[in-house]
Amino acid sequence: PLFRSVPAWLKTLRLHKYQELFAQLSFDEMMLLTEEELEGKSVTKGARHKIVGSIQKLKERGNHLDAMEEDIAKPGRLPQAIIDLKTMIGTPIK
Numbered sequence: 615p616l617f618r619s620v621p622a623w624l625k626t627l628r629l630h631k632y633q634e635l636f637a638q639l640s641f642d643e644m645m646l647l648t649e650e651e652l653e654g655k656s657v658t659k660g661a662r663h664k665i666v667g668s669i670q671k672l673k674e675r676g677n678h679l680d681a682m683e684e685d686i687a688k689p690g691r692l693p694q695a696i697i698d699l700k701t702m703i704g705t706p707i708k
Contacts (some may be wrong), residue, residue: 620644624705632657645669675702 620637620655635655636644647669652662682698685691 623668627661627662627668629664630666632661645673678702 621633624633649662649666652665683696686695
């Protein structure tokens with residue numbers, strides 16, 4: 615499921631040349647990647663920064679969803695929560 619969207623995610627980051635690297639990783643391995651490990655796999659500095667930053671956002675997604683759930687309960691917040699959710703769904707990692 616997630617790995618079907620990894621090529622799209624890499625393309626949004628303009629890093630699709632690293633698709634083969636990610637095809638060899640499990641989800642858990644991907645979530646534990648560090649800049650040092652990526653450097654060892656010859657990933658450029660800018661690409662490492664983008665990848666690690668995006669993985670960190672994915673790790674934080676659960677907290678973001680929890681906050682959105684709380685917002686929905688507040689009067690008048692539903693429209694913004696829907697917009698946020700659409701953005702999250704439309705972006706592989708945001």
